Amino acid sequence: MHYGGIEAGGTKFVCAVGDENGNIIERIQFPTLTPEETIPKVIEFFQKHEIRALGVGSFGPIDINVKSDTYGYITSTPKTAWTNYPFLQALQKELNIPIGFNTDVNVAALGEVTLGAAKGMENCLYITVGTGIGAGAVVQGNLLQGFSHPEMGHILVRRHEEDSYTGKCPYHKDCLEGLAAGPAIEERWGKKGIELENNSKVWEMEAYYIAQALMQYILVLSPEKIILGGGVMKQQQVFPLIRENVASFINGYVELPPLEEYIVPPSLGDNAGITGALILAKQSEQ
Numbered sequence: 001m002h003y004g005g006i007e008a009g010g011t012k013f014v015c016a017v018g019d020e021n022g023n024i025i026e027r028i029q030f031p032t033l034t035p036e037e038t039i040p041k042v043i044e045f046f047q048k049h050e051i052r053a054l055g056v057g058s059f060g061p062i063d064i065n066v067k068s069d070t071y072g073y074i075t076s077t078p079k080t081a082w083t084n085y086p087f088l089q090a091l092q093k094e095l096n097i098p099i100g101f102n103t104d105v106n107v108a109a110l111g112e113v114t115l116g117a118a119k120g121m122e123n124c125l126y127i128t129v130g131t132g133i134g135a136g137a138v139v140q141g142n143l144l145q146g147f148s149h150p151e152m153g154h155i156l157v158r159r160h161e162e163d164s165y166t167g168k169c170p171y172h173k174d175c176l177e178g179l180a181a182g183p184a185i186e187e188r189w190g191k192k193g194i195e196l197e198n199n200s201k202v203w204e205m206e207a208y209y210i211a212q213a214l215m216q217y218i219l220v221l222s223p224e225k226i227i228l229g230g231g232v233m234k235q236q237q238v239f240p241l242i243r244e245n246v247a248s249f250i251n252g253y254v255e256l257p258p259l260e261e262y263i264v265p266p267s268l269g270d271n272a273g274i275t276g277a278l279i280l281a282k283q284s285e286q
């Protein structure tokens with residue numbers, strides 16, 4: 001018997017069928033169009049396979065509070081076709097199996113803690129720096145959740161002294177996402193991140209912001225491993241800069257594991273999310 005997983009992103013939906021250990025057997029992807037266009041394709045894929053349960057890691061904001069009337073909905077997303085869309089209910093109606101529902105980043109954290117860079121640990125943080133910045137956390141073996149899911153990308157950071165860019169977040173302007181996500185890099189420097197590889201100032205500034213965020217996450221959550229993924233983090237040269245900045249901000253106040261092992265890329269690569277979704281599927285049966 002197999003499990004299903006969905007990594008629902010702002011640009012594409014990845015769907016996979018896997019085994020009880022999170023191994024992917026078959027995967028397929030669809031562009032994220034409107035729910036009316038995308039969801040029937042997703043349902044058709046899973047109806048072809050006999051799956052026991054499904055796990056969903058979704059872009060957000062989403063409602064993951066099981067006590068809420070809108071549990072399972074995508075809520076106030078800027079992708080207007082999906083605003084207030086009852087995502088979980090639409091899947092449930094057609095598939096009639098247990099479904100676990102959480103954020104893309106929480107699910108990626110679950111993948112990495114179960115089978116990836118944080119395997120064997122109870123606490124880890126998964127951060128994506130892409131079109132937006134988001135983080136998911138496994139804390140004492142559980143996905144972190146309160147009245148809603150964490151929104152760690154929107155924290156405030158101290159400005160780099162050479163940065164006069166106003167910031168791109170529609171809600172806060174110069175929050176972390178507003179200053180350090182891919183679109184902010186592009187607007188500040190006038191080129192996409194991928195074309196700025198050799199501009200050391202870009203990555204020095206990027207590391208300065210990301211490291212401040214990491215300091216705050218470290219002090220609040222005490223993660224055993226920090227995993228940084230997403231498009232911007234494909235710039236591997238930023239990792240040593242982030243580690244240096246984290247060391248300098250923390251300034252010896254807490255003893256950290258060796259930073260090359262502590263702040264790392266996802267060891268499941270681009271499969272962190274979909275693998276976590278398969279694991280969430282299995283957990284949803286219990």
Ligand SMILES: Nc1ncnc2c1ncn2[C@@H]1O[C@H](COP(=O)(O)OP(=O)(O)OP(=O)(O)O)[C@@H](O)[C@H]1O
Nearest residue numbers: 010130131132182183192193194230231232234235
């Ligand atoms: N190799 C790269 N180097 C630098 N920046 C990159 C690279 N690849 C993608 N980006 C930037 O990352 C952003 C896209 O992020 P990503 O590839 O993680 O996709 P996404 O899934 O849309 O993001 P999100 O997870 O925030 O929804 C864009 O702003 C893009 O310019």
Ligand SMILES: [Zn+2]
Nearest residue numbers: 154169172175
């Ligand atoms: Zn913000």
